[in-house]
Amino acid sequence: MVYLLVHYDKGKIMKNSIAISIVLGCAFASQGAYAQSTATQSVNLTVSTVYKISTSGNPAALTVTTGTAGTDALTSVSDNSTTYSITQNFGNTVKITANLDAALQTGYTLNINLASTKGTSAGTVNISNATSGSALSVVTAINRGADASQAIGYTFSALASAGMLTSTTRTVTLTLTN
């Protein structure tokens, strides 16, 4: 029979326990440092000026067919079947101008009228002689935002003294600008 005597030093055991605890504590501490990290990024946002205008198609043909005996001004005809829509974020000085690709002959008059809920309509504007270099304002002081499906009205009139007019086309350009 062998008896193993084990002699232990209480103080040493305490010291070792403390040492082990310290080591374990450092291990936990270092593990906490690696679990959390951040990265940052600077992002710059820019909103640029946006202009958009569209129309719903072409108006019906404007044909003068009647007049009053003794009166040179024949009976005018109108079309209100088309609309326009706009979007702009520039400011409150934006306007819409209108012009023809070529002026009308003397004695014929084409008027345009644009409705607006975002700006001030100029009412009925005679664009008979407004070409690209002399476009006329038809809506002014348009506020930022969108204005959809606003009415476009055309009125065509003629003088008897101007004679007959065979079917003629004009391209009307509506420009949204500031």
Next chain:
Amino acid sequence: MKWILKNKTLDIVIATVLMGMIVSERVCSQQASSTQVVTLRVMELNTIDLIGGPLTLQINSVNDNAGQPNPAIDASTKLLWTSNGDARKIAVGSDLASPRFILKIAAEKSGSGTGIAQPEVTLSDNSPHDLILGVQRSAGSCSLRFTALATSEEGTGSESRLITYTITGG
């Protein structure tokens, strides 16, 4: 660590692309336009009208020296017209092919517009007679003078006539 670096590179690329898109949008959006095609036409137009109602021309006096009844005259009717054609004329006609009494008519240019009044016309049948020639693109007007004549030999009586005015190509 390598995975984190790669992710950062991708983020930078995306940010650069977005910035490029924003810059290009600014260059293109200073103004915008839309066009419409408008078709215009003026048809040939000739219109004529009268100011004045039915007339009654009564022959009821005689000039003792002439021996024939005095004519009855009326110039209260006004004729109006508008034409956008060239070289038009205005013709006048009666519905009576064989009238009993004489009726004459003349255009007296008192208003505006082009046209040359013709000499007084006697409506002795139902065919049209030129009243005004050379009407160009214009609106015009004139007075119409009616003269009714009868001789003593024709006796008394009455007859009605429907007078028609027509503006046509000259």
